[in-house]
Amino acid sequence: MPSEARTTRLVIVESPSKAKTIAGYLGPDYLVEASVGHIRDLPRNADEVPAKYKGQPWARLGVDVDNGFHALYVVSDSRKQQVAKLQRLAKEVDEIFLATDEDREGEAIAWHLVETIKPKVPVKRMVFHEITKPAIQAAVANPRDIDRSLVDAQEARRILDRLYGYEVSPVLWKKVMPKLSAGRVQSVATRIVVERERQRMAFREAEYWDILAQLSVQGSSEGARSFQATLIALDGDRIATGKDFEPTTGQLRSGSNAVQLDGDGARGLAARLEGRPFTVTRVEEKPYRRRPYAPFITSTLQQEAARKLRTSSAQTMRTAQSLYEKGYITYMRTDSVNLSETAIAAARRQIAELYGANNVPPQPRRYTTKAKNAQEAHEAIRPAGDNFRTPGEVAKELSSDEFRLYELIWRRTIASQMTDAVGNSVSVRIRAVSTSNEEADFSASGKTITDPGFLRAYVESSDDENAEAEDAERRLPNLVKDQPLTADELNAVGHHTSPPARYTEASLVKALEELGIGRPSTYSSIMQTIQDRGYVEKRGQAMIPSFLAFAVIGLLERHYPRLVDYNFTAAMEGQLDDIASGDHTAVDFLTSFYFGSQTSGADEEIARAGGLKKMVTENLSAIDAREVNSIPLFIDEGNRQIVVRVGRYGPYLQRKAAQVAEGEEEAAEDRASIPEGLAPDELTPEKVAELFLAGNGDRSLGDDPATGEAVVVKSGRYGAYVQSGERSSSLFASHSPQTLTLEQALQLLTLPRVVGKDADGNEIVARNGRYGPYISRLKDSRSLESEDRLFTVTLDEALALLAAPKARGQRGAPKPPLRDLEGVDPVSEKPLLVKDGRFGPYVTDGETNVTLRRGQIPEELTLEQAIEMIAEKRAKGPAPKKVAKKAPAKKAATKATTATAAKKAAPAKKTAAAKKAAPARKTAAPKKATATTE
Numbered sequence: 001m002p003s004e005a006r007t008t009r010l011v012i013v014e015s016p017s018k019a020k021t022i023a024g025y026l027g028p029d030y031l032v033e034a035s036v037g038h039i040r041d042l043p044r045n046a047d048e049v050p051a052k053y054k055g056q057p058w059a060r061l062g063v064d065v066d067n068g069f070h071a072l073y074v075v076s077d078s079r080k081q082q083v084a085k086l087q088r089l090a091k092e093v094d095e096i097f098l099a100t101d102e103d104r105e106g107e108a109i110a111w112h113l114v115e116t117i118k119p120k121v122p123v124k125r126m127v128f129h130e131i132t133k134p135a136i137q138a139a140v141a142n143p144r145d146i147d148r149s150l151v152d153a154q155e156a157r158r159i160l161d162r163l164y165g166y167e168v169s170p171v172l173w174k175k176v177m178p179k180l181s182a183g184r185v186q187s188v189a190t191r192i193v194v195e196r197e198r199q200r201m202a203f204r205e206a207e208y209w210d211i212l213a214q215l216s217v218q219g220s221s222e223g224a225r226s227f228q229a230t231l232i233a234l235d236g237d238r239i240a241t242g243k244d245f246e247p248t249t250g251q252l253r254s255g256s257n258a259v260q261l262d263g264d265g266a267r268g269l270a271a272r273l274e275g276r277p278f279t280v281t282r283v284e285e286k287p288y289r290r291r292p293y294a295p296f297i298t299s300t301l302q303q304e305a306a307r308k309l310r311t312s313s314a315q316t317m318r319t320a321q322s323l324y325e326k327g328y329i330t331y332m333r334t335d336s337v338n339l340s341e342t343a344i345a346a347a348r349r350q351i352a353e354l355y356g357a358n359n360v361p362p363q364p365r366r367y368t369t370k371a372k373n374a375q376e377a378h379e380a381i382r383p384a385g386d387n388f389r390t391p392g393e394v395a396k397e398l399s400s401d402e403f404r405l406y407e408l409i410w411r412r413t414i415a416s417q418m419t420d421a422v423g424n425s426v427s428v429r430i431r432a433v434s435t436s437n438e439e440a441d442f443s444a445s446g447k448t449i450t451d452p453g454f455l456r457a458y459v460e461s462s463d464d465e466n467a468e469a470e471d472a473e474r475r476l477p478n479l480v481k482d483q484p485l486t487a488d489e490l491n492a493v494g495h496h497t498s499p500p501a502r503y504t505e506a507s508l509v510k511a512l513e514e515l516g517i518g519r520p521s522t523y524s525s526i527m528q529t530i531q532d533r534g535y536v537e538k539r540g541q542a543m544i545p546s547f548l549a550f551a552v553i554g555l556l557e558r559h560y561p562r563l564v565d566y567n568f569t570a571a572m573e574g575q576l577d578d579i580a581s582g583d584h585t586a587v588d589f590l591t592s593f594y595f596g597s598q599t600s601g602a603d604e605e606i607a608r609a610g611g612l613k614k615m616v617t618e619n620l621s622a623i624d625a626r627e628v629n630s631i632p633l634f635i636d637e638g639n640r641q642i643v644v645r646v647g648r649y650g651p652y653l654q655r656k657a658a659q660v661a662e663g664e665e666e667a668a669e670d671r672a673s674i675p676e677g678l679a680p681d682e683l684t685p686e687k688v689a690e691l692f693l694a695g696n697g698d699r700s701l702g703d704d705p706a707t708g709e710a711v712v713v714k715s716g717r718y719g720a721y722v723q724s725g726e727r728s729s730s731l732f733a734s735h736s737p738q739t740l741t742l743e744q745a746l747q748l749l750t751l752p753r754v755v756g757k758d759a760d761g762n763e764i765v766a767r768n769g770r771y772g773p774y775i776s777r778l779k780d781s782r783s784l785e786s787e788d789r790l791f792t793v794t795l796d797e798a799l800a801l802l803a804a805p806k807a808r809g810q811r812g813a814p815k816p817p818l819r820d821l822e823g824v825d826p827v828s829e830k831p832l833l834v835k836d837g838r839f840g841p842y843v844t845d846g847e848t849n850v851t852l853r854r855g856q857i858p859e860e861l862t863l864e865q866a867i868e869m870i871a872e873k874r875a876k877g878p879a880p881k882k883v884a885k886k887a888p889a890k891k892a893a894t895k896a897t898t899a900t901a902a903k904k905a906a907p908a909k910k911t912a913a914a915k916k917a918a919p920a921r922k923t924a925a926p927k928k929a930t931a932t933t934e
Contacts, residue, residue, distance in 0.1 A: 010093040011126075012086065012113055014100050015864050016826065018131065018325040022099065025133040026140070031089060035100070036864060036871075039083055040073045040112050042162055048074050061166055063159050065613075069590045071159055075116060078872035083116055090119040097143065102127040102378065103333055104580065105521055108154035111146050130384040131327040153580035156589055160184060160572070163594055167616045168556075168563065175625045176551050177648065181533055185518050187556060188569045189526050190535045192511055193503055194545045194553045200681040201633075203499035204250035208240050209266035213442055214489035215278060215430065217477045225477035226488065229430055229442035234259055234269070236439070245497045266492035272434035278442070278485040282429040288447055290421040290470060292454035294337040294367040295380035295413050298520030299513045301332070304412070306506035306541065307461035309404055313505045317524040318862050319405045320381070327384055328394065328402075329409055333520040334378040335513075337367040339416070342386045343379065347417040350388055354414075355456055361419050382413040399822070415458035421471070423449035428479055432487070446476035499681070502542040516570035544679045547631060547644050547651035555628040560615060562605045630654075633683060642688055644674070653683075653691060693738055701742040704749075711745050713737050722748050730768060732787045747791060756795035764798045766790045777802055823863040825870050832866045834858045848873050 011032045013019050023032040042062035043049045053059045053072060064070040075083055090096060096119050100106035106127075114123055124143035128135045161184050168182035211231040231239055240258035245251065252260055261269070296304070298317075305316040320332035339347070344364045351360050367380075383389060383406070391407040398406060430442040449455070455471040503511065505527045512518045518526055530536045535549035556564045572593075578584035591597050596611030606612065631644040641658040644651050656669040672691040674683070693699075699713040701722075709725040720737040721730045722745040729748040731740065752767040755775065764777045766784070773784040775798045782801040784793060818841055819834040825845040834843050834852075841858045842851045843866045850869040852858065 007095065008093045009095045009097055010086075010089050011097045011099050014106070014109060015321075015325060016867070017322070017823070017863065021131050021325055021327050022136055025131075025136040031093065033086060033089060034082075035086065035109060035113060036079065036082055036868060038109055038112065039079045039086075039116055040075045042071060042158065043074050044076075048076070050074065061162060063162060065163075065590075065594055068587050069159055069594075071155060073112070073115075076872070077875045078868050081871065081875065086113070087117050090117050090121065093121060095121055096123045097126045097140065098123065098146070099126045099128075099139070101331065101333070102129060103331075103521060104150050104154035104157070107147055107150040108158075111148075111151045114146070129378045130330040131325060132385050134386070135384075149582040150580050152586045153576050156579055156586035157576055159586075159590060160576075160593065163590070163612060164563070167612055168560070171616055171620065171623070172552055172555065174620070175555060175623050175628055176646065177548065180548075180552060182552070182556070182563075183529065184563075184569065184572070185512075185522065185526055186529045186533070186535075187553070187564050188517055188566065189508065189512060190530050190545065190549050191553045191557070191564050192508065193530070193536055193543050194549050196500055196503055197545050197550075197680050199247060200499040200502070201683075202248040203497075203681075204248065206245045206250035206497045207262070207494060208242070208245070208497070209261040209263055209492055209494050210239055210241075211266055211270050211273070211440075211442075212489075212491045212493050213273075213278070213430075213487050214491075215442075215444075215485045216488055217479070217483070218486055227444055227446075227476050229428070229444040231266075231269075231440055232443045233441040234261075234438060242495065242497050247497070247500060250497065263492065263494055266494075269434060269438065269440065270490040270492045272436050272438065273432050273440060273487065273490055276432045276434060276487070278430050278432045278487050280428060280479050280481055280483040280485065281431045281441075282427075283479050283481055284427045286425050286427075288421075288423040288425045288449070290453075290455075292365070292415045292418055292420070293412065293458070293460055295339060295382055295416045296409055297335050297337055297369075297380055298333050299335070299509050299523060301381055301409070302509050302523060303506035304408060304461060305405060306504060308408060310541070311401075312538075313509060313524040313527040315401075315859060316405065319401045321862070323398075323402055323406055323409075324384075328389075328398070328406055329384055330380075330382050331378050332381050334381060335369060335520050336378055337369050337380045339367075339382060339413075340379055343382055343413075344417060346383075346386055346388050347414055350390075351414060351418055351457075354390075355418070359418050359453060359456065361417070365417055367416070380413075381409055383410050388413070411458040415454040418454035418457060419451070421449055421453040421455045422451045423447060423473075426476055426479075428476065430485060444476060446474045448473055448475060502544060504541040504543060505538075506541075508543060515566050516573055517566065519573070539679070547646050547674070547680060550631045550644075550680065551629050551646040554631070555623065558628070559619075559623055563612075563615075568605075631680075633688070634685065636685060636688070642685075644680075644683070650674070650676075653688060655688075655692060690736075690738060699737060699740075701740065701745050704746060711742060711749070713740055713745070724749055732768070734787065751790060753790060755793060755798045758799060758802075764795065764802070766793055766798075775801060818858045819861070821861070821863045821866050823867075825867060827871070827874065832863065832870070834861060834866075843869055845870055 006029055009030050011019075011022065011026065011030055013022060013032065013034055014037055016034045016036065019032045019034040023030070026032065043059075046054075046060070049059050049062070049072070056064070058064045058066070059072070062072045064072070096117075098110035098113055100109040100113075107125075110125055125146050126139040126143045128139040164184045165181060168187075169180060172180040172182055213229045213231070214226060215229055216226040233239060237257060237259045240252060240256070240260045244253055244256050244258045244260075246253055252258060294300075301320065302313045302316050305311050306313070309316075311319070317332065320329065323329045324332050348360050348364065388410060391403065391410055394406060395403055424447070426446045428444045428446075430444065432440050432442070434440060449471065452471060459469055459471045501507075508527070509523045512523065512526070531538065534546055535552065536543050536545055538544075553564065562568050575584060575589050579586050579589060592611075593606060594611050594613055596606055596614065606615075610618075629646040631646070633642040633644060635641055635658045636655070639658050640655045643654045645654050651674045653672040653674060654669050655672075670692060672688075674691065678687075701711045701713060703709065704711050704724050707725060711722065711724040713720060713722055713731075720735075721728055722740065724745075727749045729751050731737065731748065735744065752765045755764045755766050757763055758777065762777050764775055766773070766775050766789075768787060768790060773787050773790050774781050775784060775793060780802060782804075784790065817833040817835050821832040821834065821843075824831055825848075828845045828847050830845040830847065832843060832845050834841055836842075837849075837851070840851055842849050843861065844850070848870050850873045852861065
């Protein structure tokens with residue numbers, strides 16, 4: 001009998017690494033190929049708009065707003081080669097399975113694949129939440145159709161973000177600065193960070209005191225037992241603590257009956273309590289019980305990874321993506337805390353094996369999602385499979401980052417199904433009467449854990465680094481009412497109120513989640529976007545807004561408040577959810593937002609304003625650019641208004657009279673530069689005065705006794721420097737323009753210093769440069785460990801330094817790769833590395849180099865992004881060779897004779913042209929209206 005014909009199937013996933021893993025679970029009849037993410041999108045610039053649409057008035061948007069918001073999708077150059085390959089493969093198979101992620105983005109990618117490839121064979125959608133053999137085989141056996149409602153919701157979100165970005169961003173170009181961007185979620189996230197900084201700027205520190213008593217129990221057979229207690233009340237009035245003070249004024253909250261002790265008062269009371277008897281007045285014991293935490297969702301994973309592993313949101317998601325694609329964890333973009341029955345069973349089995357059956361509760365634990373507008377319920381993030389692999393079992397298979405994150409996920413999942421932590425808590429009140437008959441009440445608390453339960457596996461961290469860990473115990477002696485105590489020490493302790501803590505990526509994600517803004521798939525990109533745009537800078541873990549962010553948010557709050565309203569932005573997320581569930585149509589939603597029509601779900605304020613289009617085009621002239629670029633700080637002691645101005649070349653300070661008396665002329669304004677890296681809340685009155693002193697004129701230090709020339713401290717573009725005659729030298733980092741002495745200045749003016757000559761007669765010179773202090777000989781140099789060494793390094797020491805090889809990191813030393821991306825380019829099949837080059841970090845496969853875009857962080861570049869960048873550069877071909885150097889003699893002569901004139905004319909010509917042409921050009925050219933995602 002003739003053999004039955006084989007059915008071949010093409011499985012399309014999103015990433016090459018996922019394709020490799022899945023291919024191992026399917027037989028020879030399955031061909032697994034990657035789309036490498038989205039294969040098409042709205043055009044990013046004018047060059048990507050097809051020729052037949054270039055004349056259309058809506059082409060710059062990429063969305064035909066007058067015809068049902070029809071989207072114009074184009075395949076990018078970097079994807080054309082892959083699309084052609086998929087089209088070819090689609091003709092060679094009998095069936096196609098679309099195995100993209102099971103969320104809106106994944107559903108949309110599947111739909112775009114069908115629309116682009118246009119296959120002639122049956123197409124099925126297969127979904128799974130973990131990449132294990134049983135899950136993949138189950139997905140193949142139970143395919144479904146593409147969910148068009150999910151596609152509509154994703155498309156509505158994409159179009160909404162395009163309309164917001166392309167209509168609002170030009171307002172910022174005209175009124176704040178060119179090349180800025182606004183985004184539906186990025187602007188709201190930036191506003192949250194700016195509002196926190198405003199609170200910090202308005203904060204005024206307050207001081208309060210209490211007394212810490214070291215008390216001991218006498219007469220115990222075990223000897224004296226000591227513990228600490230804190231003063232909480234005096235004559236029945238509660239002693240003020242930090243929570244009793246207004247964060248902005250430093251004053252006690254209105255209506256507070258607390259007593260604010262100062263230093264003298266606390267020390268005096270401690271002296272009056274010295275030697276007085278202390279007595280226990282109350283002992284309260286309560287059982288302590290703590291339930292385990294729910295399994296990870298996207299936001300909580302990012303928060304805990306930031307706290308425990310010190311990784312950014314992007315780093316966490318990149319590592320989680322790798323773990324998912326390799327089959328170690330379930331899908332990592334989820335806001336569901338549910339666990340499947342098989343996962344619960346696996347966790348309970350493993351708890352019994354590793355921690356004992358007594359740590360398994362009688363009934364499985366089930367959790368409910370608390371996130372506002374939670375959607376697309378997958379499982380929580382957990383180890384993949386029906387039998388969890390312990391961290392020890394996978395340690396040798398994972399990179400260090402992957403292992404640490406896997407262990408975190410494994411521990412959290414296991415702990416979620418363990419017994420409660422139980423114990424006892426005790427609260428004790430103690431009283432002493434001072435020599436002045438004042439009744440002072442003290443308090444002490446203790447906690448003992450009798451059964452750690454889930455704490456054996458996992459303890460959650462806190463954003464407050466000073467917070468006590470949940471598994472920490474505080475043991476008190478066995479105390480009873482009326483028990484006498486002895487005060488061994490009484491110390492008056494001063495405290496200062498602290499401003500609200502800055503957001504970290506983790507706490508900002510938490511804030512967005514609580515407000516119902518953004519989605520698990522967008523949190524990481526939001527964090528990255530607001531940093532790439534220059535609105536927020538990370539200093540350690542803290543997120544600090546720039547003055548540019550203040551100007552942008554100030555404009556939006558004053559003139560388009562609804563667009564950055566938290567409730568409005570969250571409501572839009574809810575409307576997108578309605579589209580995903582089929583309860584609302586995308587066209588009605590977009591129409592209400594863009595044109596303000598009174599359709600179902602329309603926002604009343606947006607409708608009254610005539611929709612986004614009308615809002616941003618009408619009354620544009622009413623926006624005062626000078627006003628929105630001015631951030632008032634305070635009025636100084638000289639009755640002068642201090643304002644930060646956001647200018648083309650950066651922010652600067654302005655100082656002028658707050659009020660001008662009648663008949664007096666308005667004084668000229670003073671200006672001072674704001675040093676790069678200075679946070680807004682660091683512009684205190686003292687710092688502002690210092691900056692104006694450094695920036696206004698010169699400070700004379702005296703005369704150089706050797707030359708008789710004046711020695712002056714000046715402020716330059718690159719910071720303060722000292723000058724005497726034709727000699728000048730930059731100040732050290734440890735110097736201050738206000739405190740620099742004549743002696744220090746004269747020492748600085750000895751630089752550069754000739755240390756001596758080598759055996760060949762070459763001079764060795766000590767210099768202070770842009771990258772710090774160093775010695776040089778001809779073209780060779782070595783760094784010095786400190787600036788003071790410029791004056792003390794000897795010839796022998798210098799020769800020894802120059803004889804030694806350059807240390808890694810020194811200029812001219814061989815540079816190792818910044819990162820090994822742990823993968824190869826699919827075309828050249830060579831390893832992909834990130835290196836540091838003359839023009840910054842770049843990705844390379846050894847044949848093609850691509851410089852990273854501004855704002856791209858080498859540590860956060862994914863393998864897929866690198867492959868895409870190399871493919872895009874390769875598709876463009878080699879750069880055209882320049883032939884200008886072989887110009888005829890006549891051209892060369894012209895160049896020589898006009899060089900001086902060109903140097904003089906070019907800047908003025910460029911500036912004049914820019915002032916007149918820039919606004920119109922930016923409004924008209926889609927290239928400048930870069931698409932802004934959330």
